Amino acid sequence: MEFKTFVFYFLSAILVFAGLRVITARNPVHAALFLVLAFFTASGVWVLLQAEFLAMALVLVYVGAVMVLFLFVVMMLDINLDRLREGFWSYLPLGSIIALLMVAEMGMVLGGNYLGFLESGVRQTAADESNVQAVGRLMFTEYVYPFELASVILLVGIVAAVALTQRGRRKNKAVNPSQQVFVKARDRVRVLQMPAEKRD
Amino acid sequence: MVDALQGLLQGLFGSLFPLVWVLLKIVLIIAPLLLAVAYLTFWERKVIGWMQVRIGPNRVGPWGLIQPIADGLKLLLKEVVIPTGANKGVFLIAPMFAFAPALAAWAVVPFNDTLVLANVNASLLYIMSITSIGVYGIILSGWASNSKYAFLGGMRSAAQMISYEVAMGLALVVVLMVSNSLNLGDIVNSQGKGYFAEKGLGFLSWNWLPLLPMFVVYLVSIVAETNRAPFDMAEGESEIVGFHVEYSGMAFAVFFLAEYANMILVSTLASTLFLGGWLSPVGFLPDGILWLFLKISAVLFFFLWIRATFPRYRYDQIMRLGWKVFIPLCLIWLVVVGCWMMSPMNIWK
Numbered sequence: 001m002e003f004k005t006f007v008f009y010f011l012s013a014i015l016v017f018a019g020l021r022v023i024t025a026r027n028p029v030h031a032a033l034f035l036v037l038a039f040f041t042a043s044g045v046w047v048l049l050q051a052e053f054l055a056m057a058l059v060l061v062y063v064g065a066v067m068v069l070f071l072f073v074v075m076m077l078d079i080n081l082d083r084l085r086e087g088f089w090s091y092l093p094l095g096s097i098i099a100l101l102m103v104a105e106m107g108m109v110l111g112g113n114y115l116g117f118l119e120s121g122v123r124q125t126a127a128d129e130s131n132v133q134a135v136g137r138l139m140f141t142e143y144v145y146p147f148e149l150a151s152v153i154l155l156v157g158i159v160a161a162v163a164l165t166q167r168g169r170r171k172n173k174a175v176n177p178s179q180q181v182f183v184k185a186r187d188r189v190r191v192l193q194m195p196a197e198k199r200d
Numbered sequence: 201m202v203d204a205l206q207g208l209l210q211g212l213f214g215s216l217f218p219l220v221w222v223l224l225k226i227v228l229i230i231a232p233l234l235l236a237v238a239y240l241t242f243w244e245r246k247v248i249g250w251m252q253v254r255i256g257p258n259r260v261g262p263w264g265l266i267q268p269i270a271d272g273l274k275l276l277l278k279e280v281v282i283p284t285g286a287n288k289g290v291f292l293i294a295p296m297f298a299f300a301p302a303l304a305a306w307a308v309v310p311f312n313d314t315l316v317l318a319n320v321n322a323s324l325l326y327i328m329s330i331t332s333i334g335v336y337g338i339i340l341s342g343w344a345s346n347s348k349y350a351f352l353g354g355m356r357s358a359a360q361m362i363s364y365e366v367a368m369g370l371a372l373v374v375v376l377m378v379s380n381s382l383n384l385g386d387i388v389n390s391q392g393k394g395y396f397a398e399k400g401l402g403f404l405s406w407n408w409l410p411l412l413p414m415f416v417v418y419l420v421s422i423v424a425e426t427n428r429a430p431f432d433m434a435e436g437e438s439e440i441v442g443f444h445v446e447y448s449g450m451a452f453a454v455f456f457l458a459e460y461a462n463m464i465l466v467s468t469l470a471s472t473l474f475l476g477g478w479l480s481p482v483g484f485l486p487d488g489i490l491w492l493f494l495k496i497s498a499v500l501f502f503f504l505w506i507r508a509t510f511p512r513y514r515y516d517q518i519m520r521l522g523w524k525v526f527i528p529l530c531l532i533w534l535v536v537v538g539c540w541m542m543s544p545m546n547i548w549k
Binding site for chain 1: 287290320321322325326328329330332333335336339340343351355358362365382
């Protein structure tokens with residue numbers, strides 16, 4: 001067995017295991033961490049395919065930024081998994097239809113390529129040819145309009161996110177002393193009595 | 201001598217030779233790096249001591265030189281306390297997440313024309329993606345400690361690191377634009393050309409001068425990125441509780457090592473990208489690895505210097521500086537450099 005094949009199967013085994021653990025792990029943070037592992041190994045497989053730009057972009061964007069924000073949210077939420085699992089059987093038909101559709105789509109793309117129905121075979125590139133340069137050149141010549149369109153959509157997304165969370169500007173930070181003088185302790189502090197919680 | 205060693209190893213290991221050779225090179229990079237990390241802590245205490253008219257550590261060994269070894273041994277012998285209810289696996293993985301990227305990134309750092317472990321085309325991209333993993337160490341340690349202080353501290357530090365990564369990345373985009381390459385070796389070589397380099401004043405041709413605003417942004421961002429003073433929200437020794445409050449012994453030491461290893465890494469990057477790497481500053485002296493080490497030491501000294509000089513920033517001021525000052529500045533300078541490169545006054549031909 002060639003070394004490359006061994007690396008491929010090694011990475012694929014980890015990838016499949018991590019993918020399965022994403023949906024079976026009970027702890028949502030663990031699930032998110034397995035997703036990180038899945039992304040990382042997927043980028044390893046892409047390096048094997050000589051798509052080093054895509055591989056590094058995957059790590060940089062998804063592992064380095066998206067999953068971190070994802071973890072932020074997952075860690076903050078108090079997710080009760082048992083309640084999430086309640087509707088499993090009623091959602092199963094819809095979920096399986098979507099899963100079947102995705103399998104069919106992948107089958108068409110990958111199987112068509114494998115059997116030779118589609119023309120685009122994976123072109124082998126020379127070792128010294130820079131993947132990044134090739135992607136950049138294509139992006140700014142042939143695909144310049146789709147690229148610009150995508151960036152405008154992202155810009156709209158940014159503006160929308162800012163507009164949703166913007167609560168108006170605070171004009172100055174000066175405090176009013178006369179209001180400060182009349183503040184009572186009970187205006188600011190509320191003492192709560194809570195029973196101690198037991199760890200589960 | 202290298203050839204003789206290569207021949208000997210080839211005879212000894214046969215077909216496994218390339219693997220052994222690469223492992224040997226990795227050891228040759230990592231071992232001095234770890235030593236440098238240990239002595240950076242010593243140097244920091246000495247330098248800050250001198251700046252504050254103190255002596256600094258001087259008890260262990262001659263001039264206190266054994267101090268970092270003694271500190272390491274002390275931490276090694278202490279118990280790693282794992283808090284009740286902590287997520288044990290994640291709790292112990294988190295320090296590794298913080299430390300590993302700082303070592304892995306060295307794979308593509310060029311020390312001179314030929315001395316580089318892996319000369320890949322997209323090495324700058326590789327470094328950016330590998331170093332972006334470091335934030336997991338912080339966020340996971342905060343969560344896994346099962347403590348609200350550590351959790352809030354982790355969130356705070358992680359948000360800070362992500363914010364400054366954006367400004368840092370934009371500064372790097374400008375550098376790779378003028379060098380027309382993502383390869384660190386090519387970026388250094390492109391700094392050795394130009395009007396001043398031909399006159400024998402190479403240091404004026406390096407990227408720091410034509411890209412001065414980006415150099416400043418990068419220098420400040422790397423301080424924020426490594427959570428160092430005056431941006432040390434992660435661990436204000438006396439007042440702010442950070443993400444590693446629950447850590448002790450070797451687990452804490454790994455976080456500590458990661459911070460210093462990261463400092464050395466970003467200093468090396470600053471020297472490579474803006475200060476001409478191994479290139480000699482003047483024409484009549486030869487280029488060499490020694491220049492790179494000198495530049496790294498200078499940037500590291502800058503780290504220690506500002507730690508002894510500036511008071512700590514407030515958290516909202518840090519975030520304001522990152523998002524509202526640096527990112528717009530980078531975006532504007534990106535457009536300016538783009539126009540400059542397209543104009544007849546282009547100096548990077």
